[in-house]
Ligand SMILES: [Ca+2]
C-alpha cells in the first residue's frame with residue numbers, strides 16, 4: 001500500500017477539469033490530482049461495414065461551413081456553439097433560442113428508402129405538442145423531419161407525426177435513427193438501438209414550394225421551433241439499414257473495460273461497462289486470497305511495476321479516487337455515473353487491493369475504464 005500511496009502525490013490539482021468534476025461528483029472521494037493526458041488503452045468497437053453514406057456531418061469545424069464529408073451538401077452555421085466535446089471530435093450545441101444550421105435542398109430523394117442517424121444530447125424539456133423542437137428537418141423535394149415534442153421523439157411532421165414516444169432523458173447522449181421504407185411508406189424509429197415504433201406516412205413529392213433543409217430548428221421560411229441541446233455524427237443513407245446496423249452504430253460508442261494482470265496478482269477484480277447515466281459496478285473476490293476486505297483505487301495512468309514478492313502495480317500517475325474498503329468474500333461497489341454528455345471518453349485506470357489477511361496486502365488485476373454511452 002505504501003507504493004500506491006506514494007504514487008498519489010506526484011501531480012497537481014486541476015480544479016474544474018471535467019475529470020476532476022467527474023470523480024468529485026460521483027465518488028465523493030479526495031481528488032489528489034490528475035494528468036492532462038494518458039495513453040488510451042481501451043479500444044472503441046469497430047462497426048461493421050455499412051452501405052455507402054450519402055451525407056455525413058461530423059460537426060468538427062470550429063469555423064466556416066458545416067462540412068458534409070461525403071455528399072458535399074455543406075451547411076451554414078447560424079449561431080450554434082462549436083468545439084464542444086462530442087463522441088468523435090467535436091459537437092455543436094443549439095441554444096433553443098435562435099441557433100440553427102441551414103442545409104441545401106435535396107438531402108433526400110422522394111419515394112426512396114433512406115436512413116437518418118444522429119446522436120443527440122437534449123439539455124431542456126421540450127414544448128408540448130402541437131409545439132415542438134426541430135432536430136433534423138429535411139425538405140426540398142420531400143418532407144421529412146425528426147423532432148421532439150413533450151421531450152419525446154416524433155417523426156414526419158408534415159406527414160402527421162401522430163406517434164409520440166416517451167421523454168428522452170436529458171443531458172446524456174442518445175442515438176436516434178429513422179429508417180424509411182418507400183415500399184411500406186412508413187418510418188421505423190429507433191432510440192438507443194431500440195425500435196420504438198412506426199410512423200406511417202409517405203416521404204414523397206412535396207406540394208408546397210421547396211425549402212432548404214435545416215438542423216436544430218424547423219424549416220419554415222423563417223426558422224422556428226429551436227432545439228435545446230447538442231448534436232453529433234449525423235449520417236444519411238439512400239437505403240434502409242437493418243436493425244442490426246442501427247444497433248452497431250449506437251454500440252460503436254459504448255466502451256468495454258480492459259483487463260490487465262501481472263506477476264502473482266490474483267485475478268479477482270471485475271467491473272461492468274461504464275455508461276454515463278447508468279450505475280457502474282466493481283466487484284472484488286477477496287476470498288481468493290483469504291483476506292477480509294478490499295478497496296479499489298482509481299488512477300490517471302497505467303503502470304507495470306513489479307514489487308518485491310512478485311506483485312505488480314498496474315495503476316500510476318495521480319490518484320483520482322478510492323472506493324472502499326468493503327468486506328468480502330465479494331466486495332461490491334455500485335457507483336452512479338452522472339448523465340453528463342461532456343464526460344464522454346474520460347479514462348481512468350483502476351486496481352483493487354486485498355487487505356486484512358495473512359499477508360499485508362494482495363494487488364489484483366486492473367480494469368481500465370472509459371466512459372461511454
Ligand atoms: Ca464530431
Ligand SMILES: [Ca+2]
Nearest residue numbers: 079095098099
Ligand atoms: Ca443563439
